[in-house]
Amino acid sequence: MIDLSSVSRFAGRILAVRPELAGELKVPATFTREEMAAALQNAGDEKAFKQLLRRLRERVLLRVMARDVIARAPLDEVCGTMTDLAEVSITAALEWLRAPELVVVGMGKLGGRELNVSSDIDLVFLHSSAASAERLEAPARRLIRLLADVTEDGFVFRVDMRLRPYGESGALVCSYGFLEQYFVTQGREWERYAWIKARAFTGGEHDELAKIVRPFVYRKYLDYATLDAMRDLHSEVRRDVERRELAEHVKLGPGGIREVEFIAQALQLIRGGRDAALTVRPTLAVLGALAERNQLPQAAATELSEAYVFLRRVEHALQYLDDAQRHDLPGDADDQRRVAAMLGCSDWAACAAVLAKHRAAVTRHFNSVFAEKTEPAAAPWPDHPQLSALRTSQRYSQLPADSRRRLDRVVPALARAATRTPHPEAMLSRGIAFLETIASRAAYLALLAEHPEALERVARIIGASSWAAEFITKHPLLLDELLDDRVLYAPPDFAALGKALRARLAEDSDTERRMNLLREAHQAQVFRLLAQDLGGLLTVERLADHLSALADLMLELVIECAWRDLPRKHRGGAPSFAVVGYGKLGGKELGYASDLDIIFLYDDPSEQAGEVYARLAQRVNSWLSSRTTSGMLFETDLELRPSGASGLLVSSVAAFAEYQADRAWIWEHQALTRARFCAGDRAVGDGFERIRIDILTRPREPEPLGKEIVGMREKLHAAHPNKSDLFDLKHDRGGMIDIEFAVQFLVLANSNRHRDLAGNLGNIALLQMAAGHGLIDAALAERCRNAYREFRRLQHGLRLNGAQYARVPRAQVQTHIDAVQKLWARVLPK
Numbered sequence: 047m048i049d050l051s052s053v054s055r056f057a058g059r060i061l062a063v064r065p066e067l068a069g070e071l072k073v074p075a076t077f078t079r080e081e082m083a084a085a086l087q088n089a090g091d092e093k094a095f096k097q098l099l100r101r102l103r104e105r106v107l108l109r110v111m112a113r114d115v116i117a118r119a120p121l122d123e124v125c126g127t128m129t130d131l132a133e134v135s136i137t138a139a140l141e142w143l144r145a146p147e148l149v150v151v152g153m154g155k156l157g158g159r160e161l162n163v164s165s166d167i168d169l170v171f172l173h174s175s176a177a178s179a180e181r182l183e184a185p186a187r188r189l190i191r192l193l194a195d196v197t198e199d200g201f202v203f204r205v206d207m208r209l210r211p212y213g214e215s216g217a218l219v220c221s222y223g224f225l226e227q228y229f230v231t232q233g234r235e236w237e238r239y240a241w242i243k244a245r246a247f248t249g250g251e252h253d254e255l256a257k258i259v260r261p262f263v264y265r266k267y268l269d270y271a272t273l274d275a276m277r278d279l280h281s282e283v284r285r286d287v288e289r290r291e292l293a294e295h296v297k298l299g300p301g302g303i304r305e306v307e308f309i310a311q312a313l314q315l316i317r318g319g320r321d322a323a324l325t326v327r328p329t330l331a332v333l334g335a336l337a338e339r340n341q342l343p344q345a346a347a348t349e350l351s352e353a354y355v356f357l358r359r360v361e362h363a364l365q366y367l368d369d370a371q372r373h374d375l376p377g378d379a380d381d382q383r384r385v386a387a388m389l390g391c392s393d394w395a396a397c398a399a400v401l402a403k404h405r406a407a408v409t410r411h412f413n414s415v416f417a418e419k420t421e422p423a424a425a426p427w428p429d430h431p432q433l434s435a436l437r438t439s440q441r442y443s444q445l446p447a448d449s450r451r452r453l454d455r456v457v458p459a460l461a462r463a464a465t466r467t468p469h470p471e472a473m474l475s476r477g478i479a480f481l482e483t484i485a486s487r488a489a490y491l492a493l494l495a496e497h498p499e500a501l502e503r504v505a506r507i508i509g510a511s512s513w514a515a516e517f518i519t520k521h522p523l524l525l526d527e528l529l530d531d532r533v534l535y536a537p538p539d540f541a542a543l544g545k546a547l548r549a550r551l552a553e554d555s556d557t558e559r560r561m562n563l564l565r566e567a568h569q570a571q572v573f574r575l576l577a578q579d580l581g582g583l584l585t586v587e588r589l590a591d592h593l594s595a596l597a598d599l600m601l602e603l604v605i606e607c608a609w610r611d612l613p614r615k616h617r618g619g620a621p622s623f624a625v626v627g628y629g630k631l632g633g634k635e636l637g638y639a640s641d642l643d644i645i646f647l648y649d650d651p652s653e654q655a656g657e658v659y660a661r662l663a664q665r666v667n668s669w670l671s672s673r674t675t676s677g678m679l680f681e682t683d684l685e686l687r688p689s690g691a692s693g694l695l696v697s698s699v700a701a702f703a704e705y706q707a708d709r710a711w712i713w714e715h716q717a718l719t720r721a722r723f724c725a726g727d728r729a730v731g732d733g734f735e736r737i738r739i740d741i742l743t744r745p746r747e748p749e750p751l752g753k754e755i756v757g758m759r760e761k762l763h764a765a766h767p768n769k770s771d772l773f774d775l776k777h778d779r780g781g782m783i784d785i786e787f788a789v790q791f792l793v794l795a796n797s798n799r800h801r802d803l804a805g806n807l808g809n810i811a812l813l814q815m816a817a818g819h820g821l822i823d824a825a826l827a828e829r830c831r832n833a834y835r836e837f838r839r840l841q842h843g844l845r846l847n848g849a850q851y852a853r854v855p856r857a858q859v860q861t862h863i864d865a866v867q868k869l870w871a872r873v874l875p876k
Contacts, residue, residue: 053384076123103201122330128165137247154209155243164372171218237262266675301406302405306357323550427461432474448488464509476512538575565677566676568600575596593637594630601642605662608665617650623647623726627722631644643682646659688702720806721734753875768851773859780862800821840854
């Protein structure tokens with residue numbers, strides 16, 4: 047077993063003066079917060095209290111050294127114990143000063159609970175009230191002296207207050223309001239990094255402080271501009287390292303601790319505003335979260351984590367030598383022997399080899415993240431009217447210099463990409479509109495400048511579809527989806543998405559942030575499907591299945607969120623409540639911009655149920671249709687509920703059954719043919735399905751039924767006049783609605799004898815089943831199935847390119863029209 051005195055001069059000095067401490071080191075146990083607090087009881091006067099603080103530090107540092115060097119305690123225990131010492135000492139000092147209301151914010155490694163064994167502590171002093179902040183100046187100064195004064199017993203912690211607003215010239219204690227105003231008017235880029243680990247651990251109203259700090263540190267959008275800013279900051283550090291000849295510095299030198307922290311913080315800052323899980327403070331936790339979210343390869347995260355742990359252990363071994371804040375590698379043989387022994391290496395050469403391996407890995411990963419993109423001389427902007435207008439516009443001239451430089455790189459690259467698309471002029475026109483929208487957001491320009499492959503994908507997507515161009519222009523956050531083809535073109539995994547979203551929703555209590563999370567997640571999934579659609583990887587039917595499944599998931603999550611937030615609930619657990627989809631959602635024919643035709647049902651005997659579920663339904667609809675900073679989730683149409691707009695927003699299953707049996711119109715039974723349970727309580731959904739089947743399989747006289755359906759078809763036709771020479775794929779005679787109404791007639795007229803027709807299986811499948819039952823000619827059924835597929839395909843293509851109406855030359859689809867009109871004539875009674 048290692049004798050601490052043989053490797054640490056500090057340990058030798060302390061044990062010579064205080065030999066009684068040797069007993070604590072024989073079988074060293076973790077030094078707990080409770081032990082520390084007990085050691086500071088009965089403080090007495092200032093001199094006595096200072097002595098208690100300093101002697102406690104000696105005990106803690108010796109025990110930590112023993113746990114680290116002899117017991118090989120994990121890094122988080124070593125750093126955590128030193129952090130506990132700082133927090134317990136400060137808390138006890140404030141109690142002694144009778145100023146416990148002072149809010150002490152630990153910055154840097156103290157904030158991250160990563161304090162090293164001979165570290166300074168960076169502090170900021172605050173209070174929510176301006177008057178109290180001024181009153182607390184005097185005890186704050188005394189606190190610093192209690193910790194930092196050097197007495198015959200040494201010191202507790204060196205205290206650095208330079209990270210407060212205005213640094214050394216600023217007030218020692220600031221109010222929350224002053225801090226917020228400072229961030230807004232004076233906060234600089236490097237201060238965002240300084241506050242990334244900030245953590246208040248005394249005083250109160252920490253949540254209010256977090257509301258001030260979080261938006262300063264983390265942007266709501268993907269902050270790729272931070273890469274340039276951190277490059278600049280690191281360049282300054284490297285120049286200082288070179289000037290001071292610190293190549294062998296384990297903290298600041300190449301491949302050192304600081305570079306690991308820079309990698310973690312840069313990627314954290316880019317995405318932390320959109321993903322609360324990335325706002326964790328400890329470096330190792332950040333690396334793990336980045337890997338978990340595929341923002342850092344798992345192998346890179348593992349290498350960086352292992353390097354960080356070893357570098358921190360080297361740092362601690364250097365500081366154990368003399369209890370000095372030291373980071374330079376030893377040059378003399380004796381210190382090399384001591385450090386190697388503390389690290390468990392056979393000799394210094396072995397230790398240096400391991401260190402070199404880790405530093406090389408850090409440098410490699412650092413360069414991968416931060417390497418400057420090679421910038422060729424800026425190509426001239428192409429001669430194009432829209433580009434000329436942008437270049438000479440006030441918007442361009444008012445951009446910051448960095449943004450103009452990035453735009454000067456992106457525009458020629460976009461023009462070159464346009465030439466590689468089938469419709470270069472249309473692509474360039476849409477691309478310019480897109481750039482005009484994002485030009486004022488440095489982060490988006492930085493992303494495109496950092497990732498030329500993303501720009502190529504933008505060009506392909508907006509060149510292929512005007513709707514896609516509008517979608518990405520409206521939601522530029524989606525640019526992030528273009529960074530990895532593996533993610534962009536991966537088949538959707540909605541179970542995994544639901545699990546991930548539930549975890550993130552559980553971490554946040556802010557309603558708008560959670561609403562935005564769902565909107566942005568939905569937009570990202572839609573965008574991935576859009577890319578796959580434009581790439582020819584999805585049929586229209588498969589795309590509609592995916593979009594409908596995605597809508598079901600969003601409805602499920604919205605119900606969970608709305609129920610969680612609902613006050614005055616009458617029951618615990620999940621609500622006995624369900625969302626039923628009609629129309630395109632119910633028939634799983636959802637398109638990119640489809641609204642949701644939905645109704646709300648419940649099955650709960652409580653007297654309060656009707657009122658509670660009405661409030662829940664209102665909240666669900668608000669979560670779906672409210673417009674936030676991230677847009678709207680879905681437009682909703684609730685008019686298919688019993689009695690339409692004049693009816694109750696939510697119905698009990700029993701009331702719904704009674705309405706459908708006794709008061710519903712034939713068109714409402716038509717709507718039931720493509721209705722289904724979408725989200726919520728499966729038992730309520732099963733109750734709805736039993737009602738649906740019961741209604742659809744009732745015997746009906748074909749003639750009056752046919753007259754009702756024909757009458758409804760005539761109303762729809764009159765409501766959508768077509769005065770053009772083109773054929774309207776949906777509304778004109780022989781189009782999609784004729785197929786849908788013919789199928790609905792077949793279902794309602796025949797499900798009593800052929801119950802399988804009541805299944806919500808879609809028009810294409812039901813036509814085949816009707817032919818199988820001998821209700822229609824099999825050849826005609828197949829022709830109409832093909833017609834429906836083709837009509838949907840053509841309609842989808844037109845909508846992708848912004849057509850107001852789904853209309854084509856009649857000759858293009860005449861054979862399909864003839865088949866549908868023949869079906870109509872044979873099926874519907876004269």
